[in-house]
Each structure stands twice: as C-alpha cells, then as structure tokens.
Amino acid sequence: MRLRILVAPSGFKESxxxxxxxxxxxxxxxxxxxxxxxxKAPMADGGEGFAAAxxxxxxxxxxxxTVTGPVGQPVNAAFAMLGGxxxxxxxxxxxxxxxxxxxxxxxxxxPLATTTRGVGxxxxxxxxxxxxxxxxxxxxxxxxxxxxxxxxAVGVRLLDEHGADLGPGGAALDQLASVDLSGLDPRIKDSxxxxxxxxxxxxxxxxxxxxxxxxxxxxxxxxxxxxxSALQRYAEVIERDVGxxxxxxxxxxxxxxxxxxLSALVGARLRPRFEVITEYLDLDALIARSHLVITAxxxxxxxxxxxxxxxxxxxxxxxxxxxxxxxxxTVGQGVRDALDAGLDAYxxxxxxxxxxxxxxxxxxxxxxxxxxxxxxxxxxxxxLAWAETPPDPAVPPAL
Numbered sequence: 001m002r003l004r005i006l007v008a009p010s011g012f013k014e015s016x017x018x019x020x021x022x023x024x025x026x027x028x029x030x031x032x033x034x035x036x037x038x039x040k041a042p043m044a045d046g047g048e049g050f051a052a053a054x055x056x057x058x059x060x061x062x063x064x065x066t067v068t069g070p071v072g073q074p075v076n077a078a079f080a081m082l083g084g085x086x087x088x089x090x091x092x093x094x095x096x097x098x099x100x101x102x103x104x105x106x107x108x109x110x111p112l113a114t115t116t117r118g119v120g121x122x123x124x125x126x127x128x129x130x131x132x133x134x135x136x137x138x139x140x141x142x143x144x145x146x147x148x149x150x151x152x153a154v155g156v157r158l159l160d161e162h163g164a165d166l167g168p169g170g171a172a173l174d175q176l177a178s179v180d181l182s183g184l185d186p187r188i189k190d191s192x193x194x195x196x197x198x199x200x201x202x203x204x205x206x207x208x209x210x211x212x213x214x215x216x217x218x219x220x221x222x223x224x225x226x227x228x229s230a231l232q233r234y235a236e237v238i239e240r241d242v243g244x245x246x247x248x249x250x251x252x253x254x255x256x257x258x259x260x261x262l263s264a265l266v267g268a269r270l271r272p273r274f275e276v277i278t279e280y281l282d283l284d285a286l287i288a289r290s291h292l293v294i295t296a297x298x299x300x301x302x303x304x305x306x307x308x309x310x311x312x313x314x315x316x317x318x319x320x321x322x323x324x325x326x327x328x329x330t331v332g333q334g335v336r337d338a339l340d341a342g343l344d345a346y347x348x349x350x351x352x353x354x355x356x357x358x359x360x361x362x363x364x365x366x367x368x369x370x371x372x373x374x375x376x377x378x379x380x381x382x383x384l385a386w387a388e389t390p391p392d393p394a395v396p397p398a399l
C-alpha cells in the first residue's frame with residue numbers, strides 16, 4: 001500500500017511562501033519514499049502567497065500594480081481576480097503585498113511610522129479593474145497603524161484638533177480628534193469586502209496587537225506603550241464618531257489593527273482566516289484520504305493555538321485520528337500548548353547554530369533535509385513494530 005501524505009503548511013515569514021514550503025517538504029518526503037502519494041495544500045493563511053494560492057485554486061489571474069509601501073517608498077504589489085463561476089467579479093489580495101514585514105528594511109522597523117496606505121491603494125486598483133467583491137488576507141504585516149493609512153487612501157479623513165489630516169504611522173493616532181467618512185470612495189460602499197484574519201487578535205488591552213506583535217516589528221517597551229495609548233485613542237474616537245467599538249472585537253487586531261480600520265471605517269466583514277481558506281480548499285476531504293499530515297510554520301510557540309495554521313490543521317485531522325507533524329524554524333516559549341492543541345509532534349528544521357539571516361537563506365535546503373529525515377524515522381519505527389513483538393525471556397528487563 002502506498003503511503004499517502006498530505007502536505008499542508010503555512011509560509012515562513014520573510015523567507016518562503018506556503019507553496020514553496022509545500023514543494024520543499026514534498027521533495028524531502030520523496031527522497032525517503034519515492035513512491036509516496038503526496039497531495040500539497042499550501043495554507044496561505046492570509047499572509048504572503050494568499051492571493052496566488054486562491055488564484056491557483058480557482059483558475060484566476062494575478063495583476064501587479066505600484067502602491068505606497070510601508071516606509072513610504074513605491075512597491076510592486078499584486079491582487080488576483082478569481083476564476084470559476086461567481087456571481088460577482090472577486091478580487092483577492094494579501095495586505096502583506098503592500099505593507100508586509102519583508103518590505104520594511106531591518107534598519108527602518110519602526111511601527112510608530114510604518115503605514116498601510118498601500119493596502120487602500122491596492123483595494124482601489126482592484127475596483128478599477130472591475131472587482132465588485134474584495135477579499136483581503138491579513139498576516140505577515142510590518143505595520144501597527146490600525147488601518148489608518150488604508151482608510152485615508154480610500155477617502156476617509158482622520159483629523160487632528162486643528163482639522164488637519166493625520167500623518168502616517170501608529171504614533172499619529174494619538175493626535176486623532178475626529179473621523180470623517182463623507183469622502184469614502186462610493187464603490188467601496190457598494191462592494192462587499194471580507195477579511196480573512198486571525199480571529200483571536202484584538203486591538204487593545206493586555207492581549208492587544210501592540211503588546212503581542214509590536215516587538216516583532218521593532219518596538220521596544222516604550223514604543224509598545226506609545227502604540228497601545230495611540231490605539232486606545234483611535235478606538236475611542238471611532239466609537240464616538242462611527243458608533244463601532246473596535247477595542248476587543250474578534251479580528252480587530254489583525255495585521256497591526258488593520259482589521260479594526262477595515263471593519264469600522266470601510267464596512268468590511270471580518271472572518272476567521274481558516275474558515276475562508278477551507279471554502280476554496282476542501283481540506284477535510286484531503287485529510288480523510290491521508291495516512292499522515294505534515295504541516296509547517298516559521299515558529300511553533302504559545303501563539304500557535306491562537307488560529308495558526310498548524311493548530312487548525314491538527315484540529316481537523318484529530319477529528320479523523322490522522323497524525324500531524326509540524327516542521328518549524330523556531331521552537332518558542334509555550335510550545336507545549338501546541339501539542340495540547342492537537343499536534344502529535346514538532347521538529348525544528350535547524351540542524352546547527354545559525355543566525356536569522358542564515359536560517360532564512362537556507363530554509364529551502366533545511367526543509368528538504370528535515371522532511372526526508374522525519375519520514376525516514378517514521379519508517380524505522382514501522383520496522384521496529386514493538387507493539388507486535390513479544391518480549392524475549394532471555395533478555396532481562398530494563399531498569
């Protein structure tokens with residue numbers, strides 16, 4: 001009987017997209033078991049590769065435009081027009097294409113200053129192309145401006161006490177005095193916008209986006225405190241002027257608070273990203289036809305059970321008693337929580353001490369090697385067959 005393996009990974013931030021991770025894992029598996037039947041289901045969870053993955057699943061097409069990047073410089077970003085039979089022309093893009101962390105040079109990582117303006121510009125470009133429905137993927141962001149830049153790009157005015165428009169970045173939100181929606185592009189009001197996001201991320205408070213993700217984007221302790229204060233002000237003014245409380249609503253903290261801006265200022269509907277992905281990929285059916293699932297993400301830690309791909313894949317697989325192994329670059333604090341969430345095992349792909357730059361550079365080779373060795377170890381276990389071998393009475397028991 002041929003071994004049937006489903007490869008369903010997320011991408012590795014700043015290194016490999018989900019489709020690339022799936023390819024390299026499959027390559028390693030085939031080195032160990034050349035005749036294995038492998039199905040690849042890249043789980044672009046709203047971050048990098050989201051648009052390409054859904055375009056591939058539906059026979060759609062990517063379109064590239066130039067927008068404002070997170071540090072204010074022009075960048076090339078893509079949106080996809082989905083294929084298949086749909087009632088309305090549907091555009092999909094990931095916010096990371098216009099405001100992702102990989103677009104922020106390491107020496108410019110300041111979430112007080114980075115902007116989501118390009119996200120709004122990408123949305124307008126999709127509407128210009130004829131989209132009448134928009135799906136936005138949240139993930140891998142390099143920003144913490146609450147979606148303010150996005151909102152300003154599509155016509156929302158965010159004003160200080162003197163009636164001047166706020167500048168870019170999360171720090172400027174501390175000066176917000178009023179919100180004016182009268183200039184919002186009318187096409188947005190007539191076009192349903194859905195957001196695939198991490199449902200557990202909230203805007204403010206002890207588990208707010210500044211405290212949880214700010215340090216990943218270059219924020220020190222003082223910067224985190226400034227961002228939290230600015231987002232609190234942002235939420236207060238939005239509630240007063242728009243009538244929406246975005247402080248702790250599910251998904252509002254997605255991508256540095258972009259979820260809050262999308263939901264409150266442009267009327268988008270926030271949805272759990274895994275729910276959106278499984279609408280286009282029949283993951284449950286793929287799992288049911290597999291002996292083993294291999295997933296992956298750049299880090300496995302206490303955040304993994306909070307809507308990350310490995311935990312969501314494991315949840316579906318556990319319903320069918322299919323084992324799941326996760327390959328990862330970093331094993332972080334609270335990793336035991338990931339096992340409690342359903343993962344059967346995790347394995348770091350790092351085989352030697354390495355700098356971050358080295359790990360990112362060598363990720364492809366490391367994935368191939370680790371996938372191969374993982375499956376070889378499973379084959380060793382199969383040969384041992386200890387559960388079926390009776391004990392030898394001539395061998396004394398172990399101490």
